[in-house]
Amino acid sequence: MRAIRYSQLGEARDVLGLVEMDTPAPAAGEVCVRIALSGVNPSDVKSRKGRPGMTHPPFEQVIPHSDGAGVIEAVGEGVDPARVGQRVWIWNGQWQRPLGTAATHITLPEAQAVALADDVSFETAASLGIPGLTASHAVFNGGDVAGQTILIQGGAGTVGYLAVQLAKWAGARVIATTGKSGAARASSAGADVVLDYAAPDLAEQILAANDGAPVDQIIEVEFGVNIGLDAQVIKPNGRIAAYGSAKEMEPTLPFLPLLFKAVTIDIILVYLLTPTQRALAIDQVHRALAEHALECPVEQTFSLADTALAHEAVEAGARAGAILVDCQS
Incomplete structure (x- = not known):
């Protein structure tokens, strides 16, 4: 060979x-x-x-x-x-x-x-291996997302773009953040609202986009940079699914706000999914593909x-x- x-x-x-x-x-x-x-x-x-x-x-x-x-x-x-x-x-x-x-x-x-x-x-x-299963696990490892509002940080990136599609297919409302050049891409994936991640009042914009309420879940591409904002906009007992933190690999956590919201932090490494987790991620990807809901x-x-x-x-x-x-x- x-x-x-x-x-x-x-x-x-x-x-x-x-x-x-x-x-x-x-x-x-x-x-x-x-x-x-x-x-x-x-x-x-x-x-x-x-x-x-x-x-x-x-x-x-x-x-x-x-x-x-x-x-x-x-x-x-x-x-x-x-x-x-x-x-x-x-x-x-x-x-x-x-x-x-x-x-x-x-x-x-x-x-x-x-x-x-x-x-x-x-x-x-x-x-499907790394981007697809990372997106699927990020969206679905917290359970059924129908009716939830999910914030997808980096919704124009490789994983984020797939996560937007999967979340919308599963019945969630999606708020995505992107750079200015990625707004159209996130919108084309189905995001209900797209916000500029560089906006100085981003937390306020996220809450306003959800009628003043905190979001149910966050899918996070830059955990270290965004954890302070995430702690502001996540609901009590919410989940933050983080698959990346390239800009800040040793983050400082705002523990008190996270504690008093009892936030679950789900750190994702797609290589180490359990057999049950991987089977769920594969099944959801296959179902979305069968329904022509994933590009x-x-x-x-x-x-x-x-x-x-x-x-x-x-x-x-x-x-x-x-x-x-x-x-x-």
Whole structure:
């Protein structure tokens, strides 16, 4: 098989290389998937560049990327042979293992290759692993959201855009915050109200948009920066689902306001969902797709040989869709 591989940390064009290697045969309980498209996420970029305290990759050789979609070509012992030829999407492809989806093939436990409906494109499916499940878990891990008001901070971002769609599909009223350039995108996803996150009176605007009442839940992309505001606008016994805090990784919490509202803080790392949580997130995503209520736009697709350019596109930010790699080109 052909694969993109790195053995040291650094800039994409310096460390990523295209190699030929043997396709791993599926062991018991595993499947081998021919990857059509691989999804590139910020976490893939950060792992390749090196997170704080990292001096070398966790494995001697790493094939990056956790998301992807393709067709099962072979199965190991104990796996239903009828799965051969099945269209699937991948989750946790490179989580705590060296061989990810930036390759023509991936071999992994069969549960991590989820059956894909015939009417869902590989382009959409390649975004379901990290962005899709993060959004689904953020929206639904607190239970039924019908009739609730949900504040989605960063509603024009990759996860936020999907979360807006899922929350609206499930019957919630959505207030989204974005930068000025993202307002139209959040509105197109279905947000009832879109507010500028830089507004000096943002808390007052959020409450006013909800008829003066605090919001039921908050989905948070910048926990450290926004926790003070979130504490102001969340209702008693409300939930803050935080999946990011890149601008402030060591936040100071306004504990007293949070305490006297008995707020639940739900810190999300999509790689570590329990089997029950993951099953719920997958089910909700599949249901939304079946009802044509979830769109996963694509910004740009690169060839496998140009994976370094795909990483640079993710690093550049300011995109309105997924960055994919065509693994068969």
